[in-house]
Amino acid sequence: MIRNTAKSLLLHLCLFVAAAFTLIPFLWMLSASFMKNGEATLFPPHFVPTHISFQQYAILFHELNMGRYFLNSTILALGVTGGSLLVNAMAGFAFAKFTFPGKRPVFTLLLTSMIIPGQITMLPVFLLLNKLGLLNTYWGIILPGLASIFGIFLIRQYVSTIPDSLLEAAYMDGGSSFLIFWKIIMPLAKPVLITLALFTFMGTWNDFLWPLIVMTKDSMYTLPVGLAGLLGEHAQDTELMMAGSVITIIPIILIFLFLQKYYVQGILVGSIKE
Amino acid sequence: MKKTYQIAYIFLAPALLTLTVFFFLPVLAALGMSFTDFDIYSIGNLARTRFVFLQNYQHLLHDPLFWKSLLNTAYFVLVAGPLTIFVSLFTAMALQSSLLRFKSFFRLAFFLPVITNLVAIAVVWRYLYHPRFGLLNYILALFHCGPIDWLGNPHWAMPALILLATWKNFGYFMMIYIAGLQTIPGELYEASSLDGANWWRQQWHVTVPLLAPTTLLVTIMTVVGYLQFFAEPYIMTQGGPLNATLSVVLYLYDQGFRWWKMGYSASIAFVLFSVVFLAAVLQLYLGKRREAWG
Numbered sequence: 001m002i003r004n005t006a007k008s009l010l011l012h013l014c015l016f017v018a019a020a021f022t023l024i025p026f027l028w029m030l031s032a033s034f035m036k037n038g039e040a041t042l043f044p045p046h047f048v049p050t051h052i053s054f055q056q057y058a059i060l061f062h063e064l065n066m067g068r069y070f071l072n073s074t075i076l077a078l079g080v081t082g083g084s085l086l087v088n089a090m091a092g093f094a095f096a097k098f099t100f101p102g103k104r105p106v107f108t109l110l111l112t113s114m115i116i117p118g119q120i121t122m123l124p125v126f127l128l129l130n131k132l133g134l135l136n137t138y139w140g141i142i143l144p145g146l147a148s149i150f151g152i153f154l155i156r157q158y159v160s161t162i163p164d165s166l167l168e169a170a171y172m173d174g175g176s177s178f179l180i181f182w183k184i185i186m187p188l189a190k191p192v193l194i195t196l197a198l199f200t201f202m203g204t205w206n207d208f209l210w211p212l213i214v215m216t217k218d219s220m221y222t223l224p225v226g227l228a229g230l231l232g233e234h235a236q237d238t239e240l241m242m243a244g245s246v247i248t249i250i251p252i253i254l255i256f257l258f259l260q261k262y263y264v265q266g267i268l269v270g271s272i273k274e
Numbered sequence: 275m276k277k278t279y280q281i282a283y284i285f286l287a288p289a290l291l292t293l294t295v296f297f298f299l300p301v302l303a304a305l306g307m308s309f310t311d312f313d314i315y316s317i318g319n320l321a322r323t324r325f326v327f328l329q330n331y332q333h334l335l336h337d338p339l340f341w342k343s344l345l346n347t348a349y350f351v352l353v354a355g356p357l358t359i360f361v362s363l364f365t366a367m368a369l370q371s372s373l374l375r376f377k378s379f380f381r382l383a384f385f386l387p388v389i390t391n392l393v394a395i396a397v398v399w400r401y402l403y404h405p406r407f408g409l410l411n412y413i414l415a416l417f418h419c420g421p422i423d424w425l426g427n428p429h430w431a432m433p434a435l436i437l438l439a440t441w442k443n444f445g446y447f448m449m450i451y452i453a454g455l456q457t458i459p460g461e462l463y464e465a466s467s468l469d470g471a472n473w474w475r476q477q478w479h480v481t482v483p484l485l486a487p488t489t490l491l492v493t494i495m496t497v498v499g500y501l502q503f504f505a506e507p508y509i510m511t512q513g514g515p516l517n518a519t520l521s522v523v524l525y526l527y528d529q530g531f532r533w534w535k536m537g538y539s540a541s542i543a544f545v546l547f548s549v550v551f552l553a554a555v556l557q558l559y560l561g562k563r564r565e566a567w568g
Contacts, residue, residue: 008373008374011368015365018384022441022445023383025395028409029397040401041401087288090289091288091290098285099282115550116301116547117501117550119502119527121296121304122530123304123530123536123539124300125296126531144296146288146289147288147289147292152289177285202389206390206391209504209505209523209527223391224391224392224393227391227393228393231393242398245398249390253389256389267450267453268449
């Protein structure tokens, strides 16, 4: 009994230290974002602001372009999520519930292509977008984001588990494939659609390299690109940068808190081996 | 199902079209580009591009910066990879303990770095690593150590990025390990504890071997992911000091999008792809062989 209590205490102690290690950077970020200029770089450090000040947030939105970055990030994340959900669901449905010539080779090709690092396509896609005049437009990020092999795979796995008999019945009643897709598959696949939506939204919101390449005009920056830009000019304004970081991560943390169950499911499905 | 498979093609068309235009053709185009001297003048006028065959690749062989970036990336993968796997396995085991309370709190705490944006994270870590006002040196000073110029010293810059990457990523693999642990039948632990095995022996003789497939998967994911590391050095160190943190992807980004030597950059991308591919195949092979030998 006593041994178990001691063990339990030790375990909790270790994990609280580990949790402090992961959480302190976030708490410090939040705390410093409410400080006045210069307070975060005092030595010895101030861990909490002497006066809560919203000055940094006011500067970000009134003097700098943070509001615009926020809008861009929101439009892009929603656009990519909505579009890719439909496109990937359609393809996943086709792979799960149809037999057609070329199905196996195409599916194998898709799966094996997942190993190709995305950086390879950056140069040609950049040149293509340049030719099409899509650099510094939302389409430059939305169009390449419309399909994802991971998304197709995720949906196919889930839709395969929907019994064929359900669809047969609907076909008997004279339903078209499109009607069945929209009225039966989409509602039944809701959990996996939420998972995929969450992954896509968070992935697009957090992406850095591609928006850095496509968006070169300040007015088109996303939050991460804008933040990295600010870091170049305002590296000394610790408190300002902290406030910018808070704005960048708050929406993602809120969404995650509400939907974490679905996110964890996505990790697990995504990690199932062939 | 219905025999009219034409409908399947209609459902597939948007996805396959997108992937063809923005993924498959660009991969082929990049391969083609890597055999040319495509540069900023080629963007305006394609006729200025010449076919140089393997010249870019030959040039790479003699490019000290490229070798430096390759070595740095290897350093990063070989240290951050095992460290991440170890921390994620260990936290997953701790979280599975029946003695533990506040499980969801710990899970969330360890997962928070995974979902947050690296640029925002980097902003904070730059100050944690700050040589004068940084929290890390403040703590070191309490133990009469330091101060260390974490990001300014060529010897410390890479360890600093490794620590950051481990901190940011272990939660993801912890989740995969937790799922793996849940598939291990409880009777195995009961049986071994009847045999008098303590916790450490149980983990070593029951958990670790049974988790081998999960570990293989986690290893491949970390290696493939870490071979492509970019944002950490781009934001934290710009590849410095003295190119100590220049990674392969950062180098190909610089060559392609800063100096517009796109043909050369494409050849770097293909070398990276070969390394990623070989690493994945090698690990799968070793994993399979291990299974066969039991």
